[in-house]
Amino acid sequence: MRNIIEKYFPEMGIDISWYSKKKITPNIPEKDNLDNLDILVKKCKKCNLYKTRNNTVFGEGSHNSDIMIIGEAPGKEEDDSGKPFIGRAGKLLTEFLKSISLDRRSVFITNTVKCRPPENRNPEMTEIKSCSDYLDQQIAFIKPRVLVLLGKIAANRMLGEDKPISELRLKKFFVEKYDIPLIVFYHPAYILRSPLQKKKVWDDLQYLKTIIGSHGS
Ligand code: SF4
Numbered sequence: 001m002r003n004i005i006e007k008y009f010p011e012m013g014i015d016i017s018w019y020s021k022k023k024i025t026p027n028i029p030e031k032d033n034l035d036n037l038d039i040l041v042k043k044c045k046k047c048n049l050y051k052t053r054n055n056t057v058f059g060e061g062s063h064n065s066d067i068m069i070i071g072e073a074p075g076k077e078e079d080d081s082g083k084p085f086i087g088r089a090g091k092l093l094t095e096f097l098k099s100i101s102l103d104r105r106s107v108f109i110t111n112t113v114k115c116r117p118p119e120n121r122n123p124e125m126t127e128i129k130s131c132s133d134y135l136d137q138q139i140a141f142i143k144p145r146v147l148v149l150l151g152k153i154a155a156n157r158m159l160g161e162d163k164p165i166s167e168l169r170l171k172k173f174f175v176e177k178y179d180i181p182l183i184v185f186y187h188p189a190y191i192l193r194s195p196l197q198k199k200k201v202w203d204d205l206q207y208l209k210t211i212i213g214s215h216g217s
Helices: 002-011 034-042 076-081 088-099 125-142 151-159 188-193 195-214
Strands: 067-071 108-111 146-150 182-185
Touching: 034 125, 067 125, 067 151, 088 188, 088 195, 108 125, 146 151, 146 195, 151 182, 182 195, 188 195
Parallel strands: 067 108, 067 146, 146 182
Antiparallel strands: none
Protein backbone atom coordinates (compact mmCIF):
# COMPACT_ATOMS: atom_id res chain seq x y z
CA MET A 1 0.00 0.00 0.00
CA ARG A 2 2.77 2.43 0.94
CA ASN A 3 4.55 1.75 -2.36
CA ILE A 4 1.38 2.43 -4.32
CA ILE A 5 0.73 5.69 -2.48
CA GLU A 6 4.32 6.89 -2.80
CA LYS A 7 4.61 5.94 -6.49
CA TYR A 8 1.27 6.90 -7.97
CA PHE A 9 -0.21 9.66 -5.80
CA PRO A 10 2.50 12.27 -6.61
CA GLU A 11 2.13 11.42 -10.33
CA MET A 12 -1.56 12.19 -9.95
CA GLY A 13 -0.70 15.52 -8.30
CA ILE A 14 -1.87 14.40 -4.87
CA ASP A 15 0.05 15.75 -1.87
CA ILE A 16 1.33 12.86 0.26
CA SER A 17 3.19 14.87 2.88
CA TRP A 18 0.49 13.87 5.39
CA TYR A 19 1.30 10.26 4.66
CA SER A 20 5.08 10.49 4.86
CA LYS A 21 4.78 11.93 8.35
CA LYS A 22 3.51 8.58 9.52
CA LYS A 23 6.90 6.98 8.88
CA ILE A 24 9.11 6.42 11.87
CA THR A 25 11.03 9.56 12.62
CA PRO A 26 13.41 9.47 15.54
CA ASN A 27 12.61 12.21 18.05
CA ILE A 28 16.27 12.67 18.88
CA PRO A 29 18.82 14.58 16.80
CA GLU A 30 20.38 12.71 13.89
CA LYS A 31 23.88 13.01 15.27
CA ASP A 32 22.76 10.82 18.13
CA ASN A 33 22.98 7.09 17.80
CA LEU A 34 21.97 3.85 19.46
CA ASP A 35 24.47 4.29 22.28
CA ASN A 36 22.95 7.64 23.19
CA LEU A 37 19.48 6.14 22.99
CA ASP A 38 20.65 3.46 25.43
CA ILE A 39 21.68 6.22 27.85
CA LEU A 40 18.17 7.72 27.61
CA VAL A 41 16.61 4.32 28.25
CA LYS A 42 18.78 3.80 31.34
CA LYS A 43 17.28 6.96 32.86
CA CYS A 44 13.71 6.29 31.69
CA LYS A 45 10.77 6.49 34.09
CA LYS A 46 7.99 6.62 31.50
CA CYS A 47 6.16 3.64 32.96
CA ASN A 48 6.03 1.94 36.34
CA LEU A 49 8.41 -0.82 35.32
CA TYR A 50 11.33 1.45 36.22
CA LYS A 51 10.41 1.05 39.90
CA THR A 52 11.25 -2.65 40.07
CA ARG A 53 14.06 -3.00 37.53
CA ASN A 54 17.66 -3.64 38.45
CA ASN A 55 18.90 -2.84 34.96
CA THR A 56 17.37 -1.71 31.72
CA VAL A 57 17.85 -4.18 28.87
CA PHE A 58 18.34 -2.13 25.74
CA GLY A 59 19.25 -4.93 23.36
CA GLU A 60 22.47 -5.94 21.66
CA GLY A 61 23.93 -7.03 18.37
CA SER A 62 24.90 -5.49 15.08
CA HIS A 63 23.81 -1.89 14.59
CA ASN A 64 23.59 -2.56 10.84
CA SER A 65 21.76 -5.85 10.98
CA ASP A 66 19.28 -6.99 8.35
CA ILE A 67 17.42 -8.89 11.07
CA MET A 68 15.97 -7.48 14.26
CA ILE A 69 14.56 -9.97 16.75
CA ILE A 70 11.98 -8.67 19.21
CA GLY A 71 10.99 -10.66 22.27
CA GLU A 72 8.41 -9.89 24.89
CA ALA A 73 10.28 -8.56 27.93
CA PRO A 74 13.47 -9.11 29.93
CA GLY A 75 13.41 -11.91 32.50
CA LYS A 76 15.34 -12.22 35.77
CA GLU A 77 18.73 -13.07 34.28
CA GLU A 78 18.38 -10.27 31.77
CA ASP A 79 17.35 -7.82 34.49
CA ASP A 80 20.37 -8.88 36.57
CA SER A 81 22.82 -8.52 33.70
CA GLY A 82 21.29 -5.82 31.48
CA LYS A 83 21.66 -8.15 28.46
CA PRO A 84 18.86 -9.69 26.38
CA PHE A 85 18.21 -13.40 25.98
CA ILE A 86 21.04 -14.79 28.07
CA GLY A 87 19.18 -17.57 29.89
CA ARG A 88 18.31 -21.03 28.56
CA ALA A 89 15.89 -19.60 26.04
CA GLY A 90 18.58 -17.22 24.85
CA LYS A 91 21.05 -20.05 24.39
CA LEU A 92 18.47 -21.95 22.37
CA LEU A 93 17.84 -18.86 20.24
CA THR A 94 21.60 -18.64 19.59
CA GLU A 95 21.57 -22.30 18.48
CA PHE A 96 18.61 -21.71 16.18
CA LEU A 97 20.41 -18.82 14.51
CA LYS A 98 23.58 -20.88 14.17
CA SER A 99 21.63 -23.62 12.41
CA ILE A 100 21.06 -21.21 9.51
CA SER A 101 24.64 -19.92 9.70
CA LEU A 102 23.74 -16.72 11.52
CA ASP A 103 26.05 -15.53 14.25
CA ARG A 104 23.99 -14.08 17.09
CA ARG A 105 26.21 -10.98 17.01
CA SER A 106 25.15 -10.35 13.41
CA VAL A 107 21.51 -9.75 14.34
CA PHE A 108 20.05 -7.22 16.78
CA ILE A 109 18.03 -8.64 19.67
CA THR A 110 15.73 -6.61 21.89
CA ASN A 111 12.29 -6.69 23.55
CA THR A 112 9.00 -4.80 23.38
CA VAL A 113 9.81 -3.31 26.80
CA LYS A 114 13.27 -2.55 28.14
CA CYS A 115 12.51 -3.24 31.82
CA ARG A 116 11.49 -6.50 33.45
CA PRO A 117 7.85 -6.79 34.50
CA PRO A 118 7.61 -7.97 38.14
CA GLU A 119 7.31 -11.74 38.62
CA ASN A 120 7.84 -12.16 34.87
CA ARG A 121 4.24 -11.25 34.13
CA ASN A 122 3.35 -10.27 30.58
CA PRO A 123 4.00 -6.61 29.81
CA GLU A 124 0.83 -4.56 29.72
CA MET A 125 -0.22 -2.73 26.60
CA THR A 126 0.28 0.64 28.32
CA GLU A 127 3.87 -0.35 29.17
CA ILE A 128 4.56 -1.48 25.61
CA LYS A 129 3.14 1.79 24.30
CA SER A 130 5.27 3.81 26.73
CA CYS A 131 8.36 1.96 25.51
CA SER A 132 7.47 1.82 21.81
CA ASP A 133 9.21 5.07 20.95
CA TYR A 134 12.55 3.48 21.92
CA LEU A 135 11.81 0.43 19.80
CA ASP A 136 10.80 2.63 16.87
CA GLN A 137 14.02 4.57 17.16
CA GLN A 138 16.07 1.37 17.31
CA ILE A 139 14.36 0.21 14.11
CA ALA A 140 14.93 3.60 12.47
CA PHE A 141 18.64 3.55 13.31
CA ILE A 142 19.34 -0.10 12.49
CA LYS A 143 17.13 -0.22 9.38
CA PRO A 144 16.66 -4.00 9.39
CA ARG A 145 15.05 -5.74 6.43
CA VAL A 146 12.82 -7.88 8.61
CA LEU A 147 11.46 -7.85 12.17
CA VAL A 148 11.16 -11.25 13.83
CA LEU A 149 8.60 -11.29 16.65
CA LEU A 150 9.27 -13.97 19.22
CA GLY A 151 6.19 -15.58 20.74
CA LYS A 152 2.51 -14.82 21.04
CA ILE A 153 2.69 -11.80 23.34
CA ALA A 154 5.22 -9.84 21.26
CA ALA A 155 3.42 -10.83 18.06
CA ASN A 156 -0.09 -9.92 19.18
CA ARG A 157 1.02 -6.67 20.79
CA MET A 158 3.09 -5.55 17.79
CA LEU A 159 0.55 -6.64 15.19
CA GLY A 160 -2.55 -5.56 17.08
CA GLU A 161 -3.93 -9.10 16.81
CA ASP A 162 -5.34 -11.56 19.28
CA LYS A 163 -4.57 -14.86 17.59
CA PRO A 164 -2.83 -18.10 18.51
CA ILE A 165 0.72 -18.26 17.28
CA SER A 166 -0.13 -21.15 14.96
CA GLU A 167 -2.17 -18.65 12.91
CA LEU A 168 0.57 -16.04 12.83
CA ARG A 169 3.69 -18.02 11.87
CA LEU A 170 4.94 -18.43 8.32
CA LYS A 171 3.20 -15.26 7.20
CA LYS A 172 4.42 -11.79 6.40
CA PHE A 173 2.74 -8.86 8.14
CA PHE A 174 3.03 -5.15 7.57
CA VAL A 175 2.07 -2.46 10.05
CA GLU A 176 1.44 1.14 9.11
CA LYS A 177 4.52 2.70 10.67
CA TYR A 178 7.15 0.27 9.39
CA ASP A 179 8.23 -0.24 5.80
CA ILE A 180 9.50 -3.76 6.40
CA PRO A 181 7.86 -7.16 6.89
CA LEU A 182 7.23 -8.60 10.34
CA ILE A 183 7.23 -12.36 10.84
CA VAL A 184 6.44 -14.48 13.87
CA PHE A 185 8.48 -17.28 15.45
CA TYR A 186 7.73 -19.61 18.31
CA HIS A 187 9.39 -18.26 21.44
CA PRO A 188 12.43 -20.38 22.40
CA ALA A 189 11.06 -20.57 25.98
CA TYR A 190 8.00 -22.34 24.58
CA ILE A 191 10.24 -24.77 22.69
CA LEU A 192 12.08 -25.53 25.93
CA ARG A 193 8.74 -26.47 27.47
CA SER A 194 7.54 -28.34 24.37
CA PRO A 195 10.63 -29.83 22.70
CA LEU A 196 8.48 -31.85 20.29
CA GLN A 197 7.68 -28.56 18.55
CA LYS A 198 11.34 -27.99 17.70
CA LYS A 199 10.86 -29.00 14.09
CA LYS A 200 8.45 -26.11 13.64
CA VAL A 201 11.25 -23.71 14.50
CA TRP A 202 13.20 -25.13 11.58
CA ASP A 203 10.26 -24.14 9.36
CA ASP A 204 10.26 -20.66 10.93
CA LEU A 205 14.00 -20.32 10.23
CA GLN A 206 13.62 -21.44 6.63
CA TYR A 207 10.85 -18.89 6.24
CA LEU A 208 13.15 -16.18 7.61
CA LYS A 209 15.76 -17.16 5.01
CA THR A 210 13.14 -16.85 2.29
CA ILE A 211 12.13 -13.39 3.48
CA ILE A 212 15.72 -12.17 3.62
CA GLY A 213 16.32 -13.61 0.16
CA SER A 214 13.20 -12.06 -1.34
CA HIS A 215 13.88 -8.62 0.17
CA GLY A 216 17.53 -8.53 -0.82
CA SER A 217 19.15 -5.35 -2.01
S1 SF4 B 1 9.79 -0.27 30.16
FE1 SF4 B 1 10.45 1.28 28.71
S2 SF4 B 1 9.06 3.01 29.05
FE2 SF4 B 1 8.93 1.69 30.86
S3 SF4 B 1 10.45 2.55 32.28
FE3 SF4 B 1 11.45 0.90 31.13
S4 SF4 B 1 12.45 1.96 29.43
FE4 SF4 B 1 10.93 3.37 30.25
